[in-house]
Amino acid sequence: MTHTLQNQYLRVGIRDQGAELTSIFNRQTGIEHLWQADPNVWPWHAPNLFPVVGGQTNDQIVVDGRTYPLKRHGFARTSEFICTESSTEFASFELHSSEATKAVYPYDFVFEITYELDGSELTVTYRVKNKGTDNMFMSVGAHPAFNVPFQPGEDYTDYYIEFERDGSLETSLLGADGLLSGEKARISLDNRQLNLTPTLFDNDALVLLTLKSRQVTLKSRKNNHSIRLDFAVFPYLGIWAKPGAPFVCIEPWLGVADTSSKPRPIEGKQGIHRIRPGNSFVAHYSITVKS
Template sequence: MTTLENDQLKVSIRPKGAELTSIVHKPTNTEHLWQADPSVWGWHAPNLFPVVGGCLNNQLHIGGKGYPMERHGFARQSTFMQVESTASHAVFSLSSDSTTEAVYPYRFQFQIIYELNESTLQVTYRIQNEDEQTMYFSVGAHPAFRVPFNEEEAYEDYYIEFDKEEELKTHVLSSAGLFTGQTRPVELEAEDTRLPLTKHLFDQDALVFKSLQSRQVSLKSWRHSKAITLDFTAFPYLGIWAKPGASFVCIEPWLGCADSEDQAVPIQEKEAIQQVGAGQVFNASFSIRITEEILL
């Protein structure tokens, strides 16, 4: 386990999946990350690569051949090597090998860089294409934040606030986690910026937004001024999800998304697919900022 720490934050990262396992705001000693209760949902903040969401028939089609691919890809199950570390900075790396090439036939290095700066944690995905062909991929984050922040509060005290007014519609997922082609509206409150959390908000699976105006969202309570803000400027898609009835909410910046349930397409035609040329490097970052008022 790797720990990064400054005056404001203390975060922990495990080698499996280079996954965040803890984000503690030190001035109030508050743990903000879901602690992966295996009876509910046994993850903290998985990193998604080389796909986001599910593939039709669990197959990824590359170069005319189908490869087995589990939902959200193999990175979250893989062991990363820590290649750099300071008190506030760490780099984890996953390199292609015979195991990854059996399901994803590219040579690559996938790095996840964690950097603390005051009350902000920045996460950078760095994909280096070590192949001689263009590499196609998706990448995304899946952090689960504890709700409520304090024991005396309720889940329904919380809401997600968008930084711009929105007319939200979610893209409906099937029971297999694939897009059906349908959408449905999602109602907001308070000048079309606030999405109240309820225990039944995710009864029909994740809310998936593909055309947001907002580039930041904040997890807030009606009862105090504490907040968690995600800046996902580099990520055009956003998922919001929780296991129905569970005490967390996932706020998920994505570069990529699940397949549709109608027909399989080659990887280069997948919706929101990313690419990086031979010998080139791709970078994308998002940040998590914790702000909490301290009562004296």
């Protein structure tokens, strides 16, 4: 089932599977800004990543000395959430732990995702509650894909991502297995701008683990429309597109893929957060569409 939020500026779609955004439609311009999940190219819109971000060594996590099979980006994106509250401009979704989740991630939890419209801004809030009696270890991340170009008559290369702060970017390189290789590379910005090109993602995603900016904006040189992401509490950012595809993913992350090595205990993974019994972890980011 798909749920709709709307006001005079935006119409937003969210489906129960993964509590995933399926549409960010600008009612002022008639532009659909979210990638429409062409299964022949990339079959997602904006998956939510939980309880891990990125790939795991041997597709496994280690909890209390025991290994569990856990795929890249976790299981939330393929899970059915329950919509617990909805109105014209607000919706809340929950995923509860189950026997199926405990087979791959042995914690009692509630994962809540809320969406709230305020003018031309959409705020996405993640809340994870530890329902168990032991410490829980987890991470979350976002993976929204935005259509590029915004409108006909433009090219992918007309677009760029503008960073809040200037300076070069340090990207941590991924190996063929999707894990961090341990190698790094520098990417120069042109007046705070990262130009989108068909070859930018030939070696997979840009994984920015030392980024100082907490705001980036997707812009065109040929129109005044833009999409800004604010992610104050997310330390990492991924930027990716399938080479040659007409979209770009701008991904605020709290976690990151493993480094190619033997599996390590979940509490030792980079970007993992501890939640004490009965406590919750909360983080949010926002997407602002400017016409």
